[in-house]
Amino acid sequence: MSSLAKNYKRRKISFYKGKGSFLYSSKGVRYLDFVQGIAVNSLGHSNPNLNKALLKQSKKVWHVSNAFEIPEGERLAKRLTKNTFADYVLFQNSGAEATEAAVKAARKFFYLRNKPFKNRILCIKNSFHGRTLAAIYASGSKKMTEGFGPKVPGFDHFEFGDHEALKKAITKKTAAIMVEPVLGEGGIKVIPNWCLKALRKICNQKKILLIIDEVQSGIGRSGKFFAFEYSGIKPDIVPIAKGIGGGFPIGAVLMNKKVAKGMTPGSHGSTFGGNPLAMEIGNAVLDQILKKYFLKNVQKNSKYFLDKLKIIKKDYPHVIKEVRGLGLLIGIQLYDKQSLFIKKLQENKLLTIRAAENVVRILPPLNVKKSEIDMSLKIIKKVCNEF
Template sequence: MIPSVLPTYSRAPLHFVKGEGCWLIEEDGRRFLDLGSGIAVNALGHANPVLVAALTEQANKLWHVSNLYEIPQQQALADKLVAASFADTVFFTNSGTESCELAVKMARKYWYEKGAPEKTDIIAFTGSFHGRSSAGIAAAGSEKMVKGFGPILPGFKHLPFGDMDALEAAIDEHTGAILIEPIQGEGGIRPLPDDQLKALRKLCDDKDILLILDEVQCGMGRTGRLFAHEFAGITPDIMMVAKGIGGGFPLGAVLATEEAASGMTVGTHGSTYGGNPLGCAVGGAMMDVLTEEGFLDEVSRKAGLLNQKLEGLVAAHPEIFEAVRGQGLMIGLKMKIAPADFVKAGYDKLVITVPAADNVVRLLPALTITEEEIAEAVSRLDATASALEAAA
C-alpha cells in the first residue's frame, strides 16, 4: 500500500523536533551537529532569533494579500537586493525551481521582443542541477533527471562543465543564453575557475548572448561574498537565487538587469505566493545580517579555519578521503568510498552531512558556526572516518 506521503524520497530514520543554531535535536534527545543546513538553506542556523523576530512580528500583522496589491515588505527587500548587486529589478518566487522557470522565460521573451525569436536555445552543462520542474530537468539533461518524464522541454544544449572550446563551437544563430552555476552544488562542489567565468562573460558579450547564473546554492553569503560570481569580478544578465535568501523560510528570486528583463511586462508572469509579506520580512532581515559590516569577512575567516582542519582530516584518513574542494562554507570532501556510506556512518557520530555527485560529501554549515563548533565538527567527522576504517 502506498504511504500517505508520496514515496519519492529515501529518508534517513531521523525525526528532528527542534533546532538551535548549528544543532538539531532528535525526538529521543540526541543532539546532532548539522553541517548540511537543510542543504544550504538555514544560512543563519536553526531558529535564528533575528529571523524569528522578523517572522513573528510580520505574522502578527499580515500573511498574504496576493500580488494584486503593493507589498511594502517586497519592495523593501527588492531595494536591498538591487542596492547590493548588479540587478536593476527583482521578481520573487518561493523556490529555486520557480526561479529557474522564470529565468528561462525571461531569456526567451527578451529575444522575442528584440525581433530575434529564433534565439531560443540555452546552453547548460553536465553535472548541473537547476530544480525539478520541466525547465529545470531539461536544463540539467541527465538521464537520472529526465528519464520517464518525456517529452522534455526542447531548446537546451548540454556541454561538459568548464570546456570553453566546446562552448564556443556550440554557439550558433539559435543560441540565446548560457546557464551555469558558478559552483556546482548537487554536481559535487565543482567551482568554475574565475578566469573561465570571466571568459564566459566576454564570450556572451562578443556573441550577443545572455548570461544566466544559478546561485541558488552558492549565493547569499555561502562563499564569503554575497554572490559567488563576485570573485571573478563579473556580473550576469539574469541570476537565480533561493535557499539561503529566506534563511529557512521558502523564498526565491530572479535578479536581472533592466535590459534583460525588458520583455517581462504586465501579464507575462505571476505567482500567487511569491513575494508574500512573511517571506519578504524574513528575507529583509536576512539581507540586513549578510550586509552588516564584517559579517562576510568573518564567514571567510571561519571558512579558512575549517578548510585548514579538513586538510588535516583528509591527510589522516587517506583510505576514506581524497581531497577538499569548494569556496567559503560551500565545501566538498572528495571520497574514496561511497558518499552515502559516510553520511550514514555520520549519523552514529551525531553529525549531519549531505551527499552529492562526483563521489563527494557536502559540508554546508550555517554561516554563523563558531570556532568551537568547527573543532567539534572536525572531531565528529574524524570519528566517522575512524569507524569506517575499523569496519573495513
C-alpha cells in the same frame, strides 16, 4: 504506514527542535546539523531575529495579491539591487521557479528584439537547476529526466570545463549560457574565476546573455554575497532561493535593466511569490548578512575549515580524494563508500548530505561558531580513522 509519496529516500530520524547549528531528535539526541536544510537555513535553526520578524509580520498581514503594492517586497528588492549587479527583482517561491523565470526572461529579451528563434539555453551537462519539467531538461541529467518525457526542448549542454565544446555548442539560436558558479548537487565543483571571466567574454562576443544560478551558492554562502563576485564579472540574470529565506520558502530572479524590460505586466506571475510574510523574513535575513563583518567572518571560517580538512586529507590519503569548496559550501570527495561515511558521521552526531561524485557535502549555517567547526572536524577525523 506512511501516506507520503516515496520520492525521497528518508533517513529514519526526525527532529522536534532546532537551535543554531544543532538539531534535537525525537529521541532527545543532539546533532550538529551541517546540512541546514541543504544550504537553506543560512542563519541556523530558530534564529531569534528571524523568529521576531516572522511573529511581527504574522500579526500584521501574511498575504496579499500581487495586484496590490507590497511595501515589504519593495524594500527587499531595493536592498537586493543596491547590493548587487541587479536593477530589478522578480519574487518567486523556490529555486526551480526562479531558474525557469530566468529562462523566460532570457527568451523574452530576444523576442522583443525580433529574434524569437534565439531561445536555446546552453547549460553544463549534469548540473542542477531544479525539478520542474524545464529545469530537469536544463540540468541535462539522464537520471532526473527518466520517465518524464516528452523532452522539453530548448536546452543544449556541454561538459564541465570544456570551453572548446562550449564555443562549438553556441549557435544562432542560443539565447543564454546558464551555469552554477559552484555545482552543488553535482559534487561541489567550483568554476574558477578565469573560467567565469571567459564565459562573460564569450557571451559578450556572441551577444548572448549570462545566467548565473546562485540558488545554492548565493546570499553569503560563498563568503561573498554572490559566488560570481570573486571573478569580478557581472551576469545578466541571477536566480536565487534557499539562503534568502533562512528557512522560509522564497525564490527570486535578479536582472539587469535591459533584461527586465521584457517583464511587462502579465508576462509572468506567481500567487505566493513576494508575499509580505516572506518578504519581511527575507529582509530580516539581509539585516544579518549585510552586517559589516558578516561575510568576512564566513570567509575566515571557510579558510579555517578547509585548511583543517586538507590536513585530515593528508592524514587519510586512502579515504579522502579531495577537499573542495567555496565559502561554507564544502565537499569532501571520497574514494568510496560515501553513504557509509555519511551514516558513520551521523552515528557520531554530525549530519551531512551527499552530492554527486562520491562527495560528502558540508553546509554549516553561515553564522557557525569556530568551536562547532572544531566539533565536526573531530568527528570527521574519527570516522576517517574507522575507514
